[in-house]
Amino acid sequence: MNAALSPTEVPAAIPRVTLAQLVDQLGPRTITAIGPADAAMAVTGTEFLDIADEIADAAGTLLLAPSTASLSTARLAAVAAAAADAGAAGLVLKCSPDRVAAIAAIAESTGLAMLRVADRISWRLLDAQLTHLLGESDATLSTPQDRGAEPLFAVANELAEHFGGSVAIEDLSRNILAYSSVPGQLIDELRTHGILARRVPASPYNDDQYRTVLRSDDPIKYPRLGDEEPRVAYAIRAGAVPLGTIWAIDASGDGPVTEEQAERMRRASALAGAHLLDDLRAHATSQRPREDRLRTLLTGIDLTGTEFAELGIPEEPGAALLAFDVPHASPTAVAQLRSTVIRHLVLHRPDTVAVAHRGRVYALFAAGGADEAVRAARPLVPLLDRLVGAGTLIAVVGPVHRSGAVAGARELADRLLEAAADDPESGAGRVVTTSSVRPRLVIERVAELFADADELRDPALEALSADPSTSRVAETLLVWLECFGNVAQTADRLGVHQNTVRHRLRRAEEERGIRLDRPDRRLAAWLQLRAAGVVHA
Structure with missing residues (x-):
């Protein structure tokens, strides 16, 4: 079971609902108990069970298990035993008539209530009916x-x-x-x-x-x-x-x-x-302190160092920051983006807090690594395309382990979004991570270094790339370096004769004094040309 999927708890004002009451109200045409069951067991919520994951604390939770039909009896017994140890109220499944006796034996041996759902009842409808009976009504x-x-x-x-x-x-x-x-x-x-x-x-x-x-x-x-x-x-x-x-x-x-x-x-x-x-105002009143904390973290101004604790996010394993950007988004679209993000992330990440900031939306939640955050972000892509607008990009940064690191994570997330938007052919995808655009980040940082330090720039290369009359020479030099000095490949990429390539290279050396006889010279030249924006059209 995914530990991030906490059971939906029934508010204190709602009376306790027992297992027997649920079975009775749903009726035998919907659900029946297989084997012995603790009729007085209080059910506090429902949760879908992923049999591939470890079952964490599930006290009072009714586990819905759509994927158990293919399990062997021994494997199903192990799952039931783990659920019983975790304090689950029962395990809900579908099964063929010939497995009823074996499942009844599992209920007997584990002490866990095993409930069989009628084949005609969809899992979504069952979950909706249980939610209604438990009085949850999407309380989260x-x-x-x-x-x-x-x-x-x-x-x-x-x-x-x-x-x-x-x-x-x-x-x-x-x-x-x-x-x-x-x-x-x-x-x-x-x-x-x-x-x-x-x-x-x-x-x-x-x-x-x-x-x-x-x-x-x-x-x-x-x-x-x-x-x-x-x-x-x-x-x-x-x-x-x-x-x-x-x-x-x-x-x-x-x-x-x-x-x-x-x-x-x-x-x-x-x-x-x-x-x-x-209702939104009432909800916002309870959420505003959390949102204010996140805004403080994003700007890095007036930090107290207790923001993670106030948000309920542990410093270990840390937090992930997601940044969402909709191309040419209006203020209305940004507001809808934030609403959609928080509504859907909080289903799986209850500690999520999200705010709109400078035309983008940022969400913070506990996560131990970037891969975990990417898995949380991917399902949002088609949803945001449908509800907000096509082309939404999501940048994933993390984990960060202290309050002071969030502002830097936000700056990095902004750079990831800009890098992906500037180079749509990079293959970065819609969920952007540092690894997916790292080459672009390297070039951008090198460009900053060249801009701030005259001594790093070769004046001859600078003049070559800046002069319109030698732009073709600069382009040829860049492609030749990318082809590791192979004249034939360079000519093929440029669509010119090999002699044209040789002529342009001689011009660079004879007219500008550009020497590329050593690997370090070639590397420095390529970096400067890329940083200057020289590209092969």
Whole structure:
């Protein structure tokens, strides 16, 4: 089990839920106990189990194990024993009927409750049902549901009475925050499934539709598509900042949006936006001290040395810094970028803190190495492309072990982003590390050295590269050095005759006095030419 994935804990105000209560409320068509089980065991949360990882502290956690079907009985018994030792409330799995007896024996020997899920129940739907029963409601993210979503449900019901169809209010992550329950409302299978899972079902049309809705100033009408009823959608905003969307099934059919429908959507959006904004402010109030600490770390000004402790990040193994950059991003896009980053990183890195700073977003979380941070960053790339904008770059730096090192890490992250953006053909990829752009960093640092120290620069080479009449000679000299003095390869790369190469090299030596008879001279010449910006077109 990935140690970074801590179980979602039930708030203290919510009564304890026992294993027997969960099984009873889900019903035998969804889940059944195999073998003996401690009916009074309190379940405090759920977590998906990765059988390849070690199981850490899982006290009271119900472990969902989608990948156990291929395990041998002996291996499954070992996993169950480890889960029992970690204090898990139970292990949830799918199995064929012929394995039930063996799994019952495992439950008997380990003392761990083994729960079998019906094949027709998807893991995502099961997790959503368990979350609802446990009262978690995405507590880690402090979503609007935590503070009472009754106003949103009222908005949805009022809108549904006008449209005659089911209404859903969603956040930017496509979680369904509230939905209508008006008797006789038109509803389709897609909306029903979304309400059950409290999340919009996947569809190949989703990305384009959401992008269009969030960018439009007017309600958008989507006609009937297969089994999906026609819908009217509108963005929820606070000023220019998008907060979510409203989707109303239109029982009147595929006709255009009427003025009254548009006005009601705008009114509902304003009410929903006020509620979501209040929640964001409440969440921001609790997060602001952490964000202030990160801003202090990023600037390196007025450090106290206790910032890591205040953020809950241990100095060992240290922290990783991620820097996010969206090309030509507007302030709205940067705000949405930060919101998306924190919402999704905190699912796997609960100690994450993120801020927008000078047009970029920076996130800090505990990590023992760059590889660990890269693994956390990679899944964000397609998500950010979809929600924020194409071409987002992520720089990964770390680990850093003390407060005073974060500002330097931020400067390095900025350099990584700039190096990757300036040289898109470098192969650095979308998640940029020091190793992926190190040659570029070396050249940049050498250029700084040459700029600050006249004695390091050869005046003859400087004149050669600066004079437009000898730019071809400088280019030829650079390529010849890169080809290790091979005239034939140089001519081939430049697309000229070999004699042309020889002639240009003689000009460099005879007219400028440039001597390249020793390896150290050749290295120094190549570095100076690269630092001066001489390139082969």
